[in-house]
């Protein structure tokens with residue numbers, strides 16, 4: 113039988129410690145090929161090897177039914193490949209293998225009486241798995257809360273002055289993308305912090321909002337939407353605790369924001385949504401996001417653009433919408449930026465568009481950060497397509513509509 117394992121390439125490893133302190137192994141004595149450390153290593157020093165082996169078999173019980181499975185694998189792999197259990201795909205209505213790195217808890221099932229992440233938990237002889245998780249509160253690793261002076265893609269630009277706090281924000285771990293230049297990888301690949309229930313996170317972020325008198329509350333990531341049950345409950349809990357005018361901001365890559373999911377979060381109280389399709393073309397998207405499966409990349413990109421249209425068409429009166437694009441000349445061309453700008457302008461010229469300038473980070477420390485003037489060119493390209501509310505992130509701060517400077521250059 114073929115088993116996958118992860119090995120360290122010592123010539124590349126820098127002993128940065130990320131795999132011990134942030135993204136750690138839950139099966140130290142024997143690699144079960146969960147790939148969590150492989151995806152998280154900031155220097156790409158981990159390799160997947162396929163070994164031909166004769167595995168030892170163990171018995172596990174799924175909803176009381178006995179199955180015989182190889183010992184060297186995660187609970188999720190055993191359930192999928194040997195027990196006929198089907199995880200949800202991107203709609204997230206049932207447990208799903210969303211991040212696969214232990215951060216989002218979307219894959220959690222009841223293992224020996226406790227909610228556990230099946231994507232990183234190894235099987236054990238005699239293990240009991242229950243697939244009905246309703247009696248357990250959803251969990252998620254959360255960073256923050258912290259007050260924030262900048263906000264995200266859908267923070268209304270006129271609220272940001274770099275002096276006052278605009279939002280109390282949390283950042284949730286786990287993402288379904290694998291962007292090599294991930295700007296927040298310490299959060300994205302965290303699988304070690306103690307998770308929180310939606311209510312615990314809501315209490316903490318609302319307290320932060322009150323203490324710093326912010327206009328909004330935000331959830332970013334990682335990718336917040338990949339644990340649907342957690343996110344919907346989070347917005348419900350926040351909405352119970354704040355005044356109706358407070359912005360409740362979701363900052364998302366939009367990849368799983370289907371119309372019914374959008375309906376559900378708006379119903380739960382979310383009134384401020386930032387969607388970041390990043391670019392327009394699938395080839396560019398695959399390069400930016402590290403998604404190697406073309407069909408999946410296409411599906412993600414289409415879902416994200418459709419989410420923008422759907423929010424605009426159905427919730428313009430209730431939801432402040434922002435769109436996120438990204439720029440670095442090694443990843444996306446100005447022509448593509450212009451095309452994306454035309455597409456947004458065809459929906460509405462007034463939609464707020466924020467462009468992130470990708471700088472060297474995570475596995476792309478080789479790229480050069482665009483200059484301020486380079487980002488001003490991006491801004492001009494988008495404004496030439498008719499867009500009226502373009503903000504660009506630059507090394508010297510954000511520059512907003514009509515050359516309004518959110519920070520002095």
Ligand code: FES
Pocket residue numbers: 208209210211212213214215216217218219220229230231232286
């Ligand atoms: S899929 Fe297992 S924690 Fe995200």
